[in-house]
Amino acid sequence: MNSSGSTAAEGPGARFLTTHWSVVLAAGRSDSTRAQSALARLCQTYWYPLYAYVRRRGHSPHDAQDLTQEFFARLLEHHSLASADPNRGRFRSFLLSSLNHFLAHEWQKVRAQKRGGGCQLLSLDLALAEQRYDRELADNATPDKLFDKHWAGALLEEVLNQLEAEYQQAGKAELFAALKQTLTGTRESQPYAVLAARLGMNEAAIKVAVHRLRKRYRGLLRAEIANVVADPEQADDELRHLFAALAG
Amino acid sequence: MDTMPLCPSCNRPLPPNAPKGLCPECLLKAGLQTDAQPGAGDPAQPKPPPFVPPRPEELARHFPQLEILELIGRGGMGAVYKARQPSLDRLVALKILPPGVAGGAGFAERFTREARALARLSHPNIVAVYDFGQAAGMPFFVMEYVDGPNLRELERGGKLNPREAMQIIPQICQALQFAHDEGIVHRDIKPENILLDKKGRVKIADFGIAKLVGQAVSDAALTGAGDVVGTLHYMAPEQVEKPLAVDHRADIFSLGVVFYELLTGELPLGKFAPPSQMAQVDVRLDEVVVRALQKEPARRYQHVSDLGTDVQNITAAGSANPPLLSQPPAPAMPPAPPPEETSDCRILPAFLLAFIFGIFGAHRFYVGKTGTAFLQLFTFGGLGIWATVDWILIVCRAFKDKKGRRIAKWT
Numbered sequence: 001m002n003s004s005g006s007t008a009a010e011g012p013g014a015r016f017l018t019t020h021w022s023v024v025l026a027a028g029r030s031d032s033t034r035a036q037s038a039l040a041r042l043c044q045t046y047w048y049p050l051y052a053y054v055r056r057r058g059h060s061p062h063d064a065q066d067l068t069q070e071f072f073a074r075l076l077e078h079h080s081l082a083s084a085d086p087n088r089g090r091f092r093s094f095l096l097s098s099l100n101h102f103l104a105h106e107w108q109k110v111r112a113q114k115r116g117g118g119c120q121l122l123s124l125d126l127a128l129a130e131q132r133y134d135r136e137l138a139d140n141a142t143p144d145k146l147f148d149k150h151w152a153g154a155l156l157e158e159v160l161n162q163l164e165a166e167y168q169q170a171g172k173a174e175l176f177a178a179l180k181q182t183l184t185g186t187r188e189s190q191p192y193a194v195l196a197a198r199l200g201m202n203e204a205a206i207k208v209a210v211h212r213l214r215k216r217y218r219g220l221l222r223a224e225i226a227n228v229v230a231d232p233e234q235a236d237d238e239l240r241h242l243f244a245a246l247a248g
Numbered sequence: 249m250d251t252m253p254l255c256p257s258c259n260r261p262l263p264p265n266a267p268k269g270l271c272p273e274c275l276l277k278a279g280l281q282t283d284a285q286p287g288a289g290d291p292a293q294p295k296p297p298p299f300v301p302p303r304p305e306e307l308a309r310h311f312p313q314l315e316i317l318e319l320i321g322r323g324g325m326g327a328v329y330k331a332r333q334p335s336l337d338r339l340v341a342l343k344i345l346p347p348g349v350a351g352g353a354g355f356a357e358r359f360t361r362e363a364r365a366l367a368r369l370s371h372p373n374i375v376a377v378y379d380f381g382q383a384a385g386m387p388f389f390v391m392e393y394v395d396g397p398n399l400r401e402l403e404r405g406g407k408l409n410p411r412e413a414m415q416i417i418p419q420i421c422q423a424l425q426f427a428h429d430e431g432i433v434h435r436d437i438k439p440e441n442i443l444l445d446k447k448g449r450v451k452i453a454d455f456g457i458a459k460l461v462g463q464a465v466s467d468a469a470l471t472g473a474g475d476v477v478g479t480l481h482y483m484a485p486e487q488v489e490k491p492l493a494v495d496h497r498a499d500i501f502s503l504g505v506v507f508y509e510l511l512t513g514e515l516p517l518g519k520f521a522p523p524s525q526m527a528q529v530d531v532r533l534d535e536v537v538v539r540a541l542q543k544e545p546a547r548r549y550q551h552v553s554d555l556g557t558d559v560q561n562i563t564a565a566g567s568a569n570p571p572l573l574s575q576p577p578a579p580a581m582p583p584a585p586p587p588e589e590t591s592d593c594r595i596l597p598a599f600l601l602a603f604i605f606g607i608f609g610a611h612r613f614y615v616g617k618t619g620t621a622f623l624q625l626f627t628f629g630g631l632g633i634w635a636t637v638d639w640i641l642i643v644c645r646a647f648k649d650k651k652g653r654r655i656a657k658w659t
Contacts, residue, residue, distance in 0.1 A: 184274035
């Protein structure tokens with residue numbers, strides 16, 4: 001489920017206009033390869049929530065795999081983005097409603113003549129997806145709610161992967177591994193003295209390192225959220241929505 | 249059963265697929281926090297708080313020369329208030345931009361330059377700028393107040409048909425051409441920025457503001473300062489790539505999108521169908537729209553006035569029907585054919601004459617000379633009746649003109 005190295009982690013020179021979903025929306029009028037790769041990148045990150053949703057809706061693993069492949073193949077190859085719906089501001093909502101539309105109207109017709117060979121533009125490890133789905137705890141939430149939960153998980157995983165990659169590139173993989181708990185932990189559970197001993201640094205340096213890590217994490221998180229909304233004003237709202245989804 | 253690992257922070261069980269083994273809820277919560285030490289030279293900028301427009305009472309302090317009446321719009325870039333200038337006893341619109349916009353080197357200079365350029369745009373179809381400045385860190389404009397809806401509101405209410413669209417477009421073209429001749433590109437043409445006043449005149453708002461705010465937004469990386477992205481649908485492709493290096497032809501593209509949306513109700517996305525296939529519009533308009541929506545600026549109309557001329561020619565050529573707006577026609581439209589006028593003084597003598605002969609004929613008839621009397625009676629009586637009826641029609645039409653409605657259907 002790992003995505004390839006992303007470009008979302010650009011610095012202050014990055015303009016929101018290059019965030020993936022806004023590029024896709026803007027290019028809805030044209031067949032730019034940039035939009036194509038932006039959409040593919042988005043789908044590569046967020047396909048598991050769709051798979052889980054389809055399974056949760058009652059489809060068998062085999063059907064769910066076919067469905068997921070077929071859906072993404074259509075999405076990426078047919079550019080079905082030509083509706084003037086102003087609510088297309090969020091990629092998450094767009095993907096879910098597209099999927100529902102697909103399930104309701106097209107799947108029955110298509111399943112008899114599915115092409116096989118899968119979607120060429122994405123690498124979907126569907127067997128792994130099924131294992132992952134299997135491991136999940138029983139949950140009374142509706143499929144929609146569950147979708148949002150998985151979405152939040154996919155988002156976080158993507159962000160953490162980017163963060164880890166950055167530290168690895170800087171030769172600080174060990175530092176990341178040691179400090180990553182501080183992203184969620186309060187100070188008491190992660191005493192800096194312990195970390196300092198482990199890494200051979202003094203406490204003040206640990207403090208600075210932790211601060212930098214958390215700050216960079218927040219930046220990447222916001223960048224990734226911005227990737228999936230069309231409008232910077234929606235970013236905060238999207239974060240809150242996902243938080244509510246996880247808590248509920 | 250295995251014991252689940254717990255999150256050290258919230259003590260809840262960690263879900264099996266937790267990202268990197270960390271509690272997703274705590275992760276997101278950490279993501280929502282703002283930084284304790286802003287501006288440490290770190291690539292991850294803190295997000296400024298979202299812009300909340302001040303209440304009219306709060307604004308009044310900063311604008312002693314105005315009477316702030318009410319907030320009439322927000323979003324876009326900032327907020328707009330209806331206000332009154334007691335000195336001139338007129339209504340104005342006060343537009344303020346969010347404080348975050350005004351930071352950065354050289355902003356004040358750019359702002360002044362831009363505002364002065366806008367002040368040169370004196371045109372009946374462009375919202376006039378009366379004054380500008382900065383108050384309490386907020387850049388502001390005092391502008392002409394337009395009492396009427398914008399195109400978006402009209403579209404939503406379903407109040408526009410293709411023919412009305414054809415009358416609006418040439419006005420927009422005139423305004424844009426005027427601005428382009430002054431070297432000013434709007435950069436943000438969209439239905440929300442096109443207003444219509446009570447007389448049905450088009451007024452274009454927010455000229456050049458996109459450039460001012462756009463620069464500021466790009467300086468501040470990801471911020472919540474305004475939804476410039478909301479206009480993505482209307483942006484020319486070259487404008488999406490390099491927002492600040494476009495020329496007047498970007499406006500032509502945006503106008504094409506607006507035009508298409510007016511005609512069909514949809515946005516031209518992907519491989520869009522030509523307007524004539526989606527609505528009852530003249531097929532010749534397809535070419536106009538397609539040419540405006542060319543991705544390559546060099547392949548579009550090079551002057552917006554050419555677009556307006558083409559639209560007007562199509563309108564004139566295709567008007568087999570009389571003009572249908574119940575509002576008075578826009579200035580750019582050719583005048584409606586005048587209603588038939590017959591002067592009363594032509595009818596009245598004929599009426600009197602016929603009446604007299606009719607009486608004469610009747611008299612003769614009764615007296616006994618029936619032959620010619622009949623003829624006279626019927627001829628002149630008939631003439632008299634016709635004249636009377638015609639006279640009544642004239643009177644009724646005159647009444648209609650005063651009230652603007654017809655008295656009866658058959659007039």
